[in-house]
Amino acid sequence: MPAIVRANNAFAMALYQRLRTRPGNLLVSPACLSAGLALIRAGARDETARQIARVLHLPDGLGQADHAYAALIRDLNADAEDRSYQIRLANATWVQGGYPLLDSYRATLEEDFATEGHRVDFSGRPEEACRVINAWTESRTGGKIAGMLRPADLPSSTRLALTSSLYLRASWRQRFRRERTRQDRFRVGPDEAVDVPMMNDHSYSSVHGDYDGGSFQALELPCGSGSEFAMVVVLPRESDGLADVEATLTSESLDSWWPRFRQPEEIIIELPKYRIRTDVSLNHLLSEMGMPLAFDSQADFSGINGKSRDLFLSEARHATFLDVHEEGIEAAAAMDAISPDAYGEEPPVFRADHPFLFLIRDTRSRCIVFLGRVVNPLEQ
16 A cells, blocks of 8 residues: 555545646645546556556556555545544446446456445436436535536447545634634735735644744644645745745655654744535546546456447546635545754744645655645635
8 A cells, every 4th residue: 555655645646746737726636536546557558557557657567556555545545433534445346237247347347446336317307417426426426526427428329437535524623713714915916915814823742843944844634533634835945946846846755854843832823714516527637737648539448348449538627626725624525863953932823815736745754635725725
């Protein structure tokens, strides 16, 4: 599983580097996408499979990739006994009635990925198929991802659809007090600011992590009673410095950060409340990242039905949702030695009043579950 986590995080950074040129707020779930693409890779063969594996940053010789992904999914799908966090990563297949799947592929889906199997009628009742798939996605994401597909997205030639969803609800280890939230200014540009609800906390709990990265300051906000998850907010020193910080972001740089986080006895935190919903078409994006063959009629998915050049991907989409508030976070997607604190008499201040980057990670495995940025907290 550590190899799969490293692959997921490398995929996350590569994906983000492709998406960061888009304007505005942004949110993706690398863990959800990795799981979805793993289902596809399991049925691919030869160069098609190799291209998908390279996009997923799978190391050469990882013959047990399916089992490793399955272990990661099982590890993620474990709620806290005290309900301080809840997480669900679910997969499903939607197969045209009467269309055959290889027993070996069906077994991989069911035994390794715990995938739900469903039969639908794409050719005769596309509206009904669309409604059923959307209802599944909505129910698996706490109602946050609704109406993802339209009947037009499912042409009569559709034989198979694969869906992955991820839902996370987690309480802060130390919650913000609602009565301390106030309207404050957030600089969205050099000459523009908006009034946003800004959460405030003067913490003496030593649970938050703080890291000075020179051109940026990073804050780790643990979630769950045992800090099983955490949101890491990366705030550029300069109000217009987000693009420069994003450009240097790699999975290796992230790995170098974690040992350098310190837990000050006292810290002042100001963080805006925000909601983000992002919808991304992945066809061109994944092709540019290195797997164009999967979207071509020459694709080899014979591991699914035993026939080469019979299936290819016609559409790949990704929808995500995130809500950050005083109690914690709610998110959904449909794929060194540490030196002592040395802050002197003044506590560190983390004031997120201009665009910033954030990620949500499983602190146990270090798997990046969500990744995004806030340019304007008022834009959902």
